[in-house]
Amino acid sequence: MKRAMFGKAATAALLAALASACAPPAAPQRPAEVESAAAGWTRPPEIQTVQRARSGLVFTGEAEPGARVVLRSESGAAYAAAADGRGRFEIRMAAPAGDLWLRPETQIGQDAAPSPDRLLIIGDGRGPIAVLRTGGPTRRLDHAPVLGAVDSDGRMRLASGRAAGSAPVLVQAGGESVRVTPDAEGRWSLMLRPSDVADEIQAGGARFAWPGELAGGPAPRVERAGQGWRVAWTGAGGARQSTWLPDAA
Structure with missing residues (x-):
């Protein structure tokens, strides 16, 4: 609040x-099923949690059901997973070397919906991990x-x-x-x-x-x-x- x-x-x-x-324009209300690019709008993914695993980091969140969710770096490296029928997804990645900036993105067919947010991983994942939000409070994970x-x-x-x-x-x-x-x-x-x-x-x-x-x-x-x-x-x-x-x- x-x-x-x-x-x-x-x-x-x-x-x-x-x-x-x-702040980006407010998104219209959408039904739960996957919608095509012709509809004119695709919901960007929302990163909600992170867990440190032995092999690295595990991110979970919500996106369009059935969509492909991508965390893309400025260098072009990407980490991806598919959302299930309820829109839940899980992305696993090795802990990065140093600081890493990632942009969440939803892909449905040829349609891509990049998020205005930034996912920041500091200090090889041993420092803060946060979603920096345009027009809203930063969300620490x-x-x-x-x-x-x-x-x-x-x-x-x-x-x-x-x-x-x-x-x-x-x-x-x-x-x-x-x-x-x-x-x-x-x-x-x-x-x-x-x-x-x-x-x-x-x-x-x-x-x-x-x-x-x-x-x-x-x-x-x-x-x-x-x-x-x-x-x-x-x-x-x-x-x-x-x-x-x-x-x-």
Whole structure:
């Protein structure tokens, strides 16, 4: 559940600006069966979980039933699997050497539907593993602390994470305190006041030193920043994004 730390008017203006800058158009409702390219729209895949196996990493998620799901890197390397009749899929891959950026993609016949999201695997899979989302909070897939990510674009900051239960999470930043209620999965997100400098964010009783956003320089790139990883990347429409991923608990 997403809550705001400042007034409704300011929140609405920031969300509208963010949506117009980088959010993809809302997808229409679709029936469960596989639809052809002639229908004009194919649902991109959604990466939901990751497990570390002896042979590497196993990703699971949902896509169009019967579709081929591909995780494609900028170098052209790809990892693929077919979704079953319920749309569930499982992709196995060896742990990468270093950091790896992947773009999820659905293929049905000659039709391909790349996702606006990015799957990022840091440090040979031993660091954070996260889905970076255009126009929404980053989704940590690894065992992250209660504050999983802070997304920023120079105009707003969006803190997000996952709680151990359903109890409200107390978040404190910029001299303000807000209790936010997690959703059914324990996930929460909260709009924070903008900040031009590093500051402290408290969530669920833990303290996190946000190092500030990563402005300027090439993108995508990953670097250590404080007790976490700071990421520069480009969302849909070329919008520059900065994401901080605190170290796993």
